[in-house]
Amino acid sequence: MIELEDLTKRYGDKLAVDGLSFTVRPGTVTGFLGPNGAGKSTTMRMVLGLDAPTRGDVRIEGKHYGELQEPLHSIGALLEAKGVHGGRRAYDHLLCMAQSNGIPERRVGEVLEMVGLHDVARKRPKGFSLGMGQRLGIAAALLGDPRILMFDEPVNGLDPEGIHWIRTLMQQLAREGRTVFVSSHLMSEMAQTAEHLVVIGQGRLLADTSMSQFIAENSRTHVRVRTPEPERMLDVLVEAGLRPATAADGALEVDGSEAPRIGELAAANQVVLHELSTQRASLEEAFMRLTAQSVEYHAYAPGDVQAAVPGGPPGPPAGTAAPPQGGQAPPGGQAPPAWGENWRKGRRG
Numbered sequence: 181m182i183e184l185e186d187l188t189k190r191y192g193d194k195l196a197v198d199g200l201s202f203t204v205r206p207g208t209v210t211g212f213l214g215p216n217g218a219g220k221s222t223t224m225r226m227v228l229g230l231d232a233p234t235r236g237d238v239r240i241e242g243k244h245y246g247e248l249q250e251p252l253h254s255i256g257a258l259l260e261a262k263g264v265h266g267g268r269r270a271y272d273h274l275l276c277m278a279q280s281n282g283i284p285e286r287r288v289g290e291v292l293e294m295v296g297l298h299d300v301a302r303k304r305p306k307g308f309s310l311g312m313g314q315r316l317g318i319a320a321a322l323l324g325d326p327r328i329l330m331f332d333e334p335v336n337g338l339d340p341e342g343i344h345w346i347r348t349l350m351q352q353l354a355r356e357g358r359t360v361f362v363s364s365h366l367m368s369e370m371a372q373t374a375e376h377l378v379v380i381g382q383g384r385l386l387a388d389t390s391m392s393q394f395i396a397e398n399s400r401t402h403v404r405v406r407t408p409e410p411e412r413m414l415d416v417l418v419e420a421g422l423r424p425a426t427a428a429d430g431a432l433e434v435d436g437s438e439a440p441r442i443g444e445l446a447a448a449n450q451v452v453l454h455e456l457s458t459q460r461a462s463l464e465e466a467f468m469r470l471t472a473q474s475v476e477y478h479a480y481a482p483g484d485v486q487a488a489v490p491g492g493p494p495g496p497p498a499g500t501a502a503p504p505q506g507g508q509a510p511p512g513g514q515a516p517p518a519w520g521e522n523w524r525k526g527r528r529g
């Protein structure tokens with residue numbers, strides 16, 4: 181278990197982490213999400229005692245990191261894969277870590293095997309690819325067979341096989357009753373891996389909830405109905421007090437009801453249905469809605485007049501009024517620079 185209480189970190193005038201209080205519990209994979217610069221890595225560094233909090237506290241199984249005896253048995257972490265001595269062989273790097281934590285040498289071979297680096301164990305990490313470096317970092321995290329695992333963007337640079345492997349690994353570690361805390365920007369991957377989510381924006385807690393609840397609360401779920409008699413079905417739905425919208429392909433989209441009720445209405449009125457499906461929003465959509473106001477670094481496409489930042493509360497279905505997602509000015513209302521403007525300014529300056 182990792183417990184944060186009012187955890188705060190200030191760098192000069194930048195409040196990187198702002199009063200975070202939450203608990204990461206064992207037995208489940210907890211995803212840690214937030215836009216670039218939200219404070220995820222800073223939070224993780226404070227968990228490991230690599231950065232001192234300006235205010236507040238963080239404890240691992242009730243202790244500060246510095247109080248843990250043989251910490252690799254309590255918590256294994258992958259922060260930045262760059263934190264490896266490039267000239268020391270992969271095997272020796274892990275052996276050093278093992279020896280300083282009372283871990284037997286055979287475990288080094290075991291973890292190298294687990295992460296698929298057995299064949300390059302005698303090679304130096306400075307010649308490793310990004311994904312190989314990540315695998316070595318993951319091997320180091322697993323070395324002490326720890327009860328808590330914390331990974332900062334572990335899938336960064338991994339190939340599809342590697343991504344699949346780490347997803348399965350994290351879920352297995354959680355099933356064994358361990359605490360697994362992982363950050364990632366890959367929403368589709370996170371949606372498949374984590375059961376619980378902690379979301380932050382500009383250092384502050386935005387959500388601490390289950391994956392399913394997070395998606396339900398921050399996005400729109402609707403029922404899609406396709407029928408050869410759309411006008412009749414429309415009347416049936418309106419008579420039942422619902423407000424269906426017509427999608428671009430002619431299907432009806434109904435908010436505020438469930439598929440079984442709509443199916444029963446269709447049956448009672450003898451309307452033939454070709455499709456009746458519940459459409460759930462993705463984690464990506466829910467995340468972008470929740471964090472729209474906390475995104476600090478916006479990118480603009482050539483020719484953009486307005487930033488494409490989805491935001492605001494879930495809107496009505498397409499076809500009724502405003503679309504659920506739409507372009508809007510970035511927070512602060514500033515128009516982005518015209519494409520090439522900065523480059524031209526740079527040239528002039």
Ligand SMILES: Nc1ncnc2c1ncn2[C@@H]1O[C@H](COP(=O)(O)OP(=O)(O)OP(=O)(O)O)[C@@H](O)[C@H]1O
Pocket residue numbers: 191194195196214215216217218219220221222223
């Ligand atoms: N050592 C430091 N000195 C000064 N500012 C820092 C330092 N480390 C982080 N920051 C600032 O703190 C804020 C949070 O950074 P952090 O790296 O924790 O964000 P993050 O959520 O991990 O972002 P990303 O998704 O891009 O990895 C940023 O504004 C960053 O510039």
Ligand SMILES: [Mg+2]
Pocket residue numbers: 220221222332
């Ligand atoms: Mg980070």
